[in-house]
Amino acid sequence: MAEITLQDIIKEENLVYKKSKVMTDNTLSYCPGCGHGTAHRLIAEVIEELGIQSETIGVSPVGCSVLMYNFLDIDMQQAAHGRAPAVATAIKRIMPEKYVFTYQGDGDLAAIGTAETIHACNRGENITIIFINNGIYGMTGGQMAPTTLEGMPASTCPFGRDIELMGNPLKMTELVANLAGVYSVSRHSVHTPRNVRKAKKAILQAFESQKLKRGVSFIEIVSNCNSGWKLTPRKANEWMEENMFPFYPLGDIKVDGQLVTK
Amino acid sequence: MEKELRLMKGNEAIAEAAIRAGADAYFGYPITPQSEVIEYLMAQQPHKRTGMVVLQAESEVSAINMIYGAAACGRMAMTSSSSPGISLKQEGISYIAGAELPCLILNVVRGGPGLGTIQPAQSDYFQSTKGGGHGDYRLVVLAPASVQEMYDSVELGFDLAFKYLNPVMVLADGIIGQMMEKVELGEQKVRRTPEEIIKQCPWATTGKPESRDHNIITSLDLVAANQEKFNIKLQAKYKEIQDKEVRYEMINCEDADYILVAYGSSARLSMKAMDILRAKGIKVGIFRLITLFPFPSKQLFELADKVKGFLAVEMSAGQMVEDLQLAVQFKKPVKHFGRFGGVIPSPEEIADALEQKIIGG
Amino acid sequence: MAKIRGAVVVDVEGCKGCGVCIPACPSEVLDLAKEVNGKGYNYSFMKNPEACVGCANCAIVCPDGVISVYKVKVA
Numbered sequence: 144m145a146e147i148t149l150q151d152i153i154k155e156e157n158l159v160y161k162k163s164k165v166m167t168d169n170t171l172s173y174c175p176g177c178g179h180g181t182a183h184r185l186i187a188e189v190i191e192e193l194g195i196q197s198e199t200i201g202v203s204p205v206g207c208s209v210l211m212y213n214f215l216d217i218d219m220q221q222a223a224h225g226r227a228p229a230v231a232t233a234i235k236r237i238m239p240e241k242y243v244f245t246y247q248g249d250g251d252l253a254a255i256g257t258a259e260t261i262h263a264c265n266r267g268e269n270i271t272i273i274f275i276n277n278g279i280y281g282m283t284g285g286q287m288a289p290t291t292l293e294g295m296p297a298s299t300c301p302f303g304r305d306i307e308l309m310g311n312p313l314k315m316t317e318l319v320a321n322l323a324g325v326y327s328v329s330r331h332s333v334h335t336p337r338n339v340r341k342a343k344k345a346i347l348q349a350f351e352s353q354k355l356k357r358g359v360s361f362i363e364i365v366s367n368c369n370s371g372w373k374l375t376p377r378k379a380n381e382w383m384e385e386n387m388f389p390f391y392p393l394g395d396i397k398v399d400g401q402l403v404t405k
Numbered sequence: 406m407e408k409e410l411r412l413m414k415g416n417e418a419i420a421e422a423a424i425r426a427g428a429d430a431y432f433g434y435p436i437t438p439q440s441e442v443i444e445y446l447m448a449q450q451p452h453k454r455t456g457m458v459v460l461q462a463e464s465e466v467s468a469i470n471m472i473y474g475a476a477a478c479g480r481m482a483m484t485s486s487s488s489p490g491i492s493l494k495q496e497g498i499s500y501i502a503g504a505e506l507p508c509l510i511l512n513v514v515r516g517g518p519g520l521g522t523i524q525p526a527q528s529d530y531f532q533s534t535k536g537g538g539h540g541d542y543r544l545v546v547l548a549p550a551s552v553q554e555m556y557d558s559v560e561l562g563f564d565l566a567f568k569y570l571n572p573v574m575v576l577a578d579g580i581i582g583q584m585m586e587k588v589e590l591g592e593q594k595v596r597r598t599p600e601e602i603i604k605q606c607p608w609a610t611t612g613k614p615e616s617r618d619h620n621i622i623t624s625l626d627l628v629a630a631n632q633e634k635f636n637i638k639l640q641a642k643y644k645e646i647q648d649k650e651v652r653y654e655m656i657n658c659e660d661a662d663y664i665l666v667a668y669g670s671s672a673r674l675s676m677k678a679m680d681i682l683r684a685k686g687i688k689v690g691i692f693r694l695i696t697l698f699p700f701p702s703k704q705l706f707e708l709a710d711k712v713k714g715f716l717a718v719e720m721s722a723g724q725m726v727e728d729l730q731l732a733v734q735f736k737k738p739v740k741h742f743g744r745f746g747g748v749i750p751s752p753e754e755i756a757d758a759l760e761q762k763i764i765g766g
Numbered sequence: 767m768a769k770i771r772g773a774v775v776v777d778v779e780g781c782k783g784c785g786v787c788i789p790a791c792p793s794e795v796l797d798l799a800k801e802v803n804g805k806g807y808n809y810s811f812m813k814n815p816e817a818c819v820g821c822a823n824c825a826i827v828c829p830d831g832v833i834s835v836y837k838v839k840v841a
Contacts, residue, residue: 149815152773152836159772160822162831171830175807176784180829197612202474212621218610220477221623223500226470229462233474233482234610236458237430238599241612259470262463336790336823369784376784 163187165196169213176376178366179208181333182275185343186244187215189350199242200234202227204251207281211246225256228263231270242353244271250280253289253315260319267324267358271349274316274361277368278387285371289313292390297371312390316363320397326357328397332365334380338393357400365391409590415555415581416441418588419485419511422559424451427594428509429480430458432471434490437523438579439513442485455596465490469497469510476506477622479606481563481597485511487579488529489520491537498572499538502639503624507566509559510544511575513582516747524747525579525670530724533576534698541636543643545573545650546697548668552586554695560591565650567605569642576697578720580670580749643699652695653704657683661690663763664708665755666729667718668694675718677752682759689759697725702732709736714763717741718755720748738763772820772837776810780832783807787824787833793817796824 165187171180190199196217203211205224212219222230227245235243252260252274263270279297280286287297287304290312294303304312320328327349331342342364349360365387367379374382395403413421420442423431431451433443443461451457458475462468468484475482486494491512501508512533516526533546545565549555555577562573603611613619626632657679658664665675672693682689692708692715694701709715714737717726726741733739742758744750774795781803787810788796797813810833812818820837 147771147838147840149773152771152820152838153775154836157836157838158834159820159837160825160833160835162834166831170780173829175782175829176786177829180831181827184829184831197614200478200610200612209625212619212623216613216619218613218620219622220474220610221504221621221625222473223470223496226466226473226497229467229470230474230477232460232467233430233432233458233471234478236460237475237478237480238611258463259467262467334786334827336821336826339826376786377789380786 163191165191165216167214167216171214172210173207174370176367176369176379178277178333178364179275181339182273182364182366183211183214185333185339185346186246186273188343189346190217192347193350195242195350198240199244202231202234202243202245204245204247206248206251208246208248208275209282225251225254226259227251228256228259228268228272232263232266232268235268235270239269242350244273246273247275248281249274249276249278249288249290253313260315261322264319264359264361265322265324269353269356270359271346271353272359272361273346274363275366276363276391277366277371279368279371281368281371289315292386295386314391316361316396319361320402325359325361325397326352326400328361329395330363330365330391330393332383332393334367334383363391365393411588411590412585413552413588414441414583414585415552415577416513416583417445418552418556419559419575420445420449421590422556423483424449424455424457425591425593426559426563427455427481427596428457428483428559428563429596430475430482431484432460432462432468432475432482433484433486434462434465434468436487436490438515438525439485439487439511439582442511455593457596465493466497469494472508473497473501473504473506476501476508477504477610479602479609479611483509483511483559485513487513487515488517491529491532495538498544499540499542500624501572502542502544503540504622505570506572506622507563507570508572509562509566509575510572511577514576514578516745522747523579525720525749526745526747527578527669527671527719528721528724528745529576530697530719530721533574534700534728542639543698545569545571545646547573547575548694548697549575549577549581550669550672550693552581552584552588555581556588556590569646571642576669578670647699650696651699651701651704653701654693654695656691656693658690658692658708660688662688662713663759664690664692664712664715665718665759666692666694666705666715666725668697668725670749671718671720674750674752675755678755678759681752681756687764694725700728700732702728705729705732706734706736709733712737714738714740716759716763718750719743720750721745769840770819770837771840772818772835773815774812774818774824775834775836777832778803778809779805780830781807781809782830783809784829785810786827786829790823790827792821792823793819
């Protein structure tokens, strides 16, 4: 048997994975290893697989992912800081047959946009909220976020978050899970293949449940911020596993409108 | 056809006008003295009458961002509030102006600053006509002086908003919002279909078909040179609005020596003051501003050649008077008379002010 | 028994050299190159191409979507 060469393998008919067509060719503006890119790609893959590119309107936040509209080849609106759930509420109410999602960081969703998030969730808007939690303000240069862990340093808490001084980290995801308008809540990560597959499944289910008018599907993705955490990409992922996951445990929090009891 | 007449509050009239104009959405938050707008809408169940979406938001901030979302889909969206609530909306208004989206914003002005009072005022003139939020932008500002004009401002406002892709503000006050007058209602317009909206607003985020690139609604450009270019484009638009959209009414100005310049409720009060002064043999006319931005600077500049002086009458400590002074350019004396903080001036006070500040001055 | 052979193609200029793909690979195929791309990143490459089974784990964790994966069954 003749040895097979790389040229024999790398042929169109043997392709098993490539970037989704719903992603544009623009180079992502994120730092090396940042989970935003992976999260974007999962949303794009779900849109492509469901065949809803022409039916989907996304809302990007203020923060690192403000330019998300340059990376996803769908109609998108850029919302003021924290206001994405209000913007998405209007889009969905005037076009209930469309798929509408927001993509928000921790500063956007859990600090300045707390009211918009809670009320859109409580009203049970038929939207998908994707919440990227890396415990820090990335774009503005690593300041403390509402989700910054106790003891975790940031540029506005250089000696670590002191609960006495700065208050507690906010578990927004558990909070919204208690609201009647919220249908499903789960927490994921996108740093390993296994976690990526789970996160994608959750996003897929969230989009599907929009069609059934079940209310908000809320997906938190605990992610990294190598630049803000001042770690290499791989070290940042290890740090995330060791420090973020114990406080923000991955898994289902609300399924089919019912809180998951552990 | 027989006219459809109804006795209505200004706030109710503008709400009914929104339904009849075929508006797609209203988002708001209650605040005195304009809560009748959303109360009327909710009672009318416009989702049944026309399919219009009406939602009480959790805050003015949220409401204006709902407007952003709806306007970005090419919809006719309207919000309303009163002074403190309009202050809260400024972030969203700036984004709407920066993203070049059409919408209608009603401000039923009350006395300020701060929580102020719930009585009528005109002290939000600067905020409305000079931008209000951050950045170099302008709103088209309409100043209704009757319940009928409140009603009519909806269709005119949406026309201007979609023509220039710019937010339009209806700057009323507590008197115009709360008083009842006879209104002639227009016919119910059919709301545009989604297909018509796509045709009229090819920029809207209505879902990207294969046939076009994706639409993006944003006010962000990280390249300063591009942002400057965009700002220059905005300024050109405001210049065009200034050239084409000035609206005003001149009453008894042909033979007048003195002109009362006013808008909204102040213009109505000035009518009575004019009668008092004319009865005394003083030839007084009224220049009523209908658009506050664009301001009729050219017309007032020309009028200055024919008269002896101007009195700006406004329920503020003196805001519109600054634009009047700029317009008249020291050709003739320009003075201000105002009561404010929720106090309504009497026609006698206005007449006295003209006699003392302009004629006597 | 049929053997699976895979191959990955990295868009060298798009790769930011984060290295997240390296631990994602069950067969230790990938490593960062000593050379850099136009942006100065040590890009990912197949150090042990024979070991690749085309599982696509590297590609699905790649934040920049610069990895394409191919797979064939070899008789």
